[in-house]
Amino acid sequence: MANKIPRVSVREQEPAVRATNFEEVCYGYNAEEAQLEASRCLNCKNPRCVSACPVNINIPAFIGKIAEGDYTAASAIISEDSSLPSICGRVCPQENQCEGSCILGIKGEPVAIGKLERFVGDWSLENECKGCVDVTPNGHKVAVIGSGPSGLACASDLAKMGYEVTIFEALHKLGGVLVYGIPEFRLPKEKIVAREIDNLRKLGVKFETDVVVGRTITIDSLMDDEGYDAVFIGSGAGLPRFMGIEGENLNGVVSANEFLTRANLMRAFDEEYDTPIYVGKSVVVVGGGNVAMDAVRTAKRLGANATIVYRRSETELPARREEVHHAKEEGIEFRMLTNPTSILGDDKGWVKGLRCVEMELGEPDESGRRSPVEKQGSDFEVECDVVIMALGTSPNPLLKQTTKGLETNRRGCIVANEDGATTREGVFAGGDAVTGAATVILAMGAGRKAAKAIDEYVKSK
Amino acid sequence: MFRIVEKKALADNIYLLRIEAPRVAQSAQPGQFVIVRVDEQGERVPLTIADYDKAEGTVTIVIQTIGVSTRKLCALAEGDMIADFVGPLGNPSEFVHMTDEELKSRHYLFVAGGVGTAPVYPQVKWLHEHGADVDVIIGAKTESLLIYTEEMAKVCSNLYIATDDGSRGFKGMVTAKIKELIDVEGKHYDECVAIGPMIMMKFVTLTTREYSLPTTVSLNALMVDGTGMCGACRVSVGGKTLFTCVDGPEFDGHQVDFDEAMRRQAMYRAQESEANERHNHKCNCYGK
Numbered sequence: 001m002a003n004k005i006p007r008v009s010v011r012e013q014e015p016a017v018r019a020t021n022f023e024e025v026c027y028g029y030n031a032e033e034a035q036l037e038a039s040r041c042l043n044c045k046n047p048r049c050v051s052a053c054p055v056n057i058n059i060p061a062f063i064g065k066i067a068e069g070d071y072t073a074a075s076a077i078i079s080e081d082s083s084l085p086s087i088c089g090r091v092c093p094q095e096n097q098c099e100g101s102c103i104l105g106i107k108g109e110p111v112a113i114g115k116l117e118r119f120v121g122d123w124s125l126e127n128e129c130k131g132c133v134d135v136t137p138n139g140h141k142v143a144v145i146g147s148g149p150s151g152l153a154c155a156s157d158l159a160k161m162g163y164e165v166t167i168f169e170a171l172h173k174l175g176g177v178l179v180y181g182i183p184e185f186r187l188p189k190e191k192i193v194a195r196e197i198d199n200l201r202k203l204g205v206k207f208e209t210d211v212v213v214g215r216t217i218t219i220d221s222l223m224d225d226e227g228y229d230a231v232f233i234g235s236g237a238g239l240p241r242f243m244g245i246e247g248e249n250l251n252g253v254v255s256a257n258e259f260l261t262r263a264n265l266m267r268a269f270d271e272e273y274d275t276p277i278y279v280g281k282s283v284v285v286v287g288g289g290n291v292a293m294d295a296v297r298t299a300k301r302l303g304a305n306a307t308i309v310y311r312r313s314e315t316e317l318p319a320r321r322e323e324v325h326h327a328k329e330e331g332i333e334f335r336m337l338t339n340p341t342s343i344l345g346d347d348k349g350w351v352k353g354l355r356c357v358e359m360e361l362g363e364p365d366e367s368g369r370r371s372p373v374e375k376q377g378s379d380f381e382v383e384c385d386v387v388i389m390a391l392g393t394s395p396n397p398l399l400k401q402t403t404k405g406l407e408t409n410r411r412g413c414i415v416a417n418e419d420g421a422t423t424r425e426g427v428f429a430g431g432d433a434v435t436g437a438a439t440v441i442l443a444m445g446a447g448r449k450a451a452k453a454i455d456e457y458v459k460s461k
Numbered sequence: 462m463f464r465i466v467e468k469k470a471l472a473d474n475i476y477l478l479r480i481e482a483p484r485v486a487q488s489a490q491p492g493q494f495v496i497v498r499v500d501e502q503g504e505r506v507p508l509t510i511a512d513y514d515k516a517e518g519t520v521t522i523v524i525q526t527i528g529v530s531t532r533k534l535c536a537l538a539e540g541d542m543i544a545d546f547v548g549p550l551g552n553p554s555e556f557v558h559m560t561d562e563e564l565k566s567r568h569y570l571f572v573a574g575g576v577g578t579a580p581v582y583p584q585v586k587w588l589h590e591h592g593a594d595v596d597v598i599i600g601a602k603t604e605s606l607l608i609y610t611e612e613m614a615k616v617c618s619n620l621y622i623a624t625d626d627g628s629r630g631f632k633g634m635v636t637a638k639i640k641e642l643i644d645v646e647g648k649h650y651d652e653c654v655a656i657g658p659m660i661m662m663k664f665v666t667l668t669t670r671e672y673s674l675p676t677t678v679s680l681n682a683l684m685v686d687g688t689g690m691c692g693a694c695r696v697s698v699g700g701k702t703l704f705t706c707v708d709g710p711e712f713d714g715h716q717v718d719f720d721e722a723m724r725r726q727a728m729y730r731a732q733e734s735e736a737n738e739r740h741n742h743k744c745n746c747y748g749k
Contacts, residue, residue: 170688172498172505172545180690210547212688216484239704240692249697249721251728258691266504266685271739274504274529275685276732349724396689398707 007109008037015329019300022184022269025326026090029112031069034119038066040104041111048101049113055445057081059098059113066116075124078117083156084149084444086125086192089118091182091290092441093320125195135204138162140458143228145213145399148176149440150431151234152200153447154454159203161455166228167200168211173265176236177432178440180265181257183294185301186323189264214398219406219427229461230454233414233422233429234447237437238396242389243286247343252280252351256287256295256390263298279304280385284354286340287390288312289437293323295388296332306332307382311339311359311372337361337372341379343387354382392437403427411436420450421457428454463546466519468539471608474526475576476535477511483518485548491584492554492679492711495520496687498545499533506530507684509580509656509710510549520546523579523608528733529740550687551710554584554654555677556593565592570642570650570674571617572635572665573599574657578609580679581656582616589616596648597621600635600661604628635661636668643672650674655714659726663719670715678714680705683726696722 011027012018018025029037041063049059058077065074078085094100094114102110142158144151147169155165173179175193187193201207211217213235222228240255242248259277262268266275283299285292288310300306308327310317313336317324328334337359344353358378361370395412405424407415413436420428430446432438467479485495494509512521526532537543556564569588573581578599588595595616600623601607607622607629614620622630623638631638635657642648653676655665662678669676682694682705694705699716703709 170547171686172547180686210545211484212547212550215550215688216488216548239689239707242692242695242702249695249702249725251724255692258685258693261685261691267502273502274533274736276504276729276736278729278732349721396707398689 005036005040007112008033010115018185019330022301024188025185028122029115029119034066034116035069037112038063038116042103044103048103049098052097052101054097054441055081062120063111063116066120071120071123074120075128078120082444083153084196085117085121087178087187087196088441089114089121090187093439095321135160136162137164140229141227142230142232142454143168143222144232144234146176146234146236147174147207148178148234148236148431148443150443150447151232152196153444154232154234154451155205156200156203157448157451158454159200159205166206166208168213169207169209170212171265172209174207174209180261181291183260183264183298186294214402219403223426229458230426230428232450232454233399233427233433234431235396235399235433237393237432239394240389241391241394243340243391245340245342247345250343250345250351251349252385253343253387256291256388259295259388260298269302277302278386281305282384283386283388284309284382284384285388285390288317288319289390290319290323292390293319293327295390297327297330300330300332308332308334309338309340309356310336312369313337313361316369339372344381351385351387354384354387356380356382395433419453420446421453426457462542462544465537465539465541465543471523472606475523475608477521477523479519479521480543480546481518482520482546485546486513486515486518486520489513489520489549490553490557491587493549493551494710495522495546495548496550497534497543499530500544503533503544504530505685505687507681507687509679510583511579512583523576525576529736551706554711556588561591564588567593567651568649569593569595570653571595571597572639572653572655573597574635574661575601575606577657582609582612584654585613586616594618598623598635598638636664639668652677659719659723662714666714676714677711678717679711680709680722682722683728
């Protein structure tokens with residue numbers, strides 16, 4: 001029986017070793033392991049994994065092809081619905097999506113769909129020329145703002161349809177959150193991200209870095225002066241949130257965005273690079289999402305004692321289970337049901353500690369999660385040199401301010417319909433700029449939907 | 462890559478670089494800044510725009526060699542390439558939104574300190590072109606550190622120079638010169654704009670407060686991306702935390718918490734001097 005085979009465990013770097021380097025934690029499956037794991041799939045008649053996938057990849061079909069050893073076919077099946085399998089296979093929250101609804105997971109372990117997707121993605125990066133698609137130019141130009149997951153996915157689809165696509169990126173490096181946010185140990189930059197981008201180049205997509213749309217140029221100037229028929233906004237999340245507690249502007253308090261950008265984009269951990277980073281002896285990261293896990297594990301790798309402080313309990317941690325598990329293996333301390341009330345500074349204005357209060361879980365709130373309530377008189381202090389705030393972001397107001405007719409909602413997110421059409425004709429949007437901080441797969445899905453809508457829009461003009 | 466079309470030494474350790482960056486030049490306005498990354502290993506360094514020429518597609522920056530990054534930049538020659546040059550960032554100065562009618566009746570006092578004189582120049586030039594009356598005080602430690610005096614003289618009503626050692630012009634701090642202009646010469650100003658070292662801007666605002674003279678300052682906070690993503694540049698203004706890159710770089714000087722801003726600016730000083738040491742060790746070719 002297929003389901004008698006236990007889930008094939010994946011090889012990983014030893015925790016004690018990897019806590020001191022930035023190499024990828026997980027090695028992924030080799031062909032033999034992938035085929036064995038693929039053989040566990042029951043090929044359900046009514047596959048729940050497919051409907052649980054935000055972009056509805058035909059999961060049993062590609063897994064079936066892996067089992068047969070036909071990776072080209074597996075890759076073709078995935079690419080019908082996803083343009084970034086090597087990336088999504090690594091960073092998707094599979095436990096809540098495809099794997100979370102796998103029938104095998106009811107009594108045992110679900111099929112390792114994420115690891116299988118990653119295997120196929122990596123195999124096709126190694127073996128296939130994804131860019132070798134015959135494209136007939138259709139004579140229309142589309143501008144894509146931002147080179148993160150939604151922009152890359154949108155550009156890729158449009159280029160295949162024959163559009164002349166230019167991606168404008170504000171930073172000096174391409175990839176958006178894939179390069180500045182997600183650390184190397186979770187998503188290798190040269191091996192994976194740069195190669196996915198190279199595939200777009202082969203499709204004829206052009207890239208302009210160092211262009212801040214809204215400052216260097218505007219959406220209006222792109223459409224009116226530079227002849228773009230449509231624009232896709234995939235500018236991502238924006239300004240980091242802080243708690244608004246005392247001491248947040250002390251030296252040593254940074255946003256997770258800043259900390260991760262210094263480490264990932266600017267490679268501050270490498271002595272050859274000029275950008276500084278500061279961890280001191282001990283670092284506290286406030287928050288419980290994937291960004292918090294990335295920050296705390298980066299701090300650990302830079303030599304600090306690193307602790308997560310989160311106001312709810314472990315079951316409410318929004319981070320992926322795998323990341324929490326990896327963090328614990330690497331020696332990260334977790335202080336659950338703890339909320340900071342102020343940051344303490346020394347006489348020179350540097351962080352010396354965090355004053356916290358213990359929490360307990362009360363009634364469920366709107367999100368269905370039990371909301372944390374302060375325990376009276378439970379104040380205590382945690383000593384630390386650095387506090388990293390990983391509390392999410394609020395949208396960057398730049399595009400709204402500089403684009404006529406582009407509406408945003410109460411929270412400042414760009415208003416867009418199901419297909420990504422905004423309130424401004426010819427302008428589409430997707431990803432975190434629309435939804436607020438979400439996942440790579442959702443952003444990618446939104447980029448692809450918008451590509452379809454842009455094609456319809458341009459053709460109807 | 463962005464080409465250096467002109468390089469000039471302006472004073473001891475102060476250099477002017479004119480960079481070919483047509484898109485930036487096209488959109489630049491007074492008060493904005495750029496982020497420069499010299500090479501693949503370089504930091505992203507925010508620098509205020511010192512001039513721009515839309516027709517030629519060039520943007521001028523003025524740099525004082527302080528740390529590794531500024532020294533690397535200043536070691537480049539005409540014709541060399543800079544890896545990244547992005548902007549214009551931040552908001553333009555408030556006055557660009559005023560009508561020429563309004564501007565014609567306004568009297569400005571600009572206070573420029575050291576290398577901060579460079580970003581004052583495009584603002585004064587712009588105001589001059591739009592009919593405002595502008596006096597300028599340029600302050601420096603000593604005569605050899607003065608920059609932009611001739612250019613500035615051409616675009617302002619009165620140029621005053623103040624050196625700490627009296628080697629040129631008024632002997633003393635710019636704040637003493639402000640007092641003299643108002644108290645002794647009976648000058649009236651509608652607005653003061655101070656750009657220079659944080660400590661100078663702090664004392665200028667303390668002085669102008671005595672005269673209830675509205676004062677704008679341009680903050681050179683630490684930044685990484687410069688587009689509103691990292692929050693490194695946050696500053697307390699009127700008790701609220703704002704981001705210099707998206708809310709500034711110009712703020713009401715009387716509302717800025719300068720002591721905090723100066724402390725935050727020194728956040729990476731230890732690492733910077735270490736990096737400087739390493740750099741000195743590796744290479745002896747720069748700015749002696």
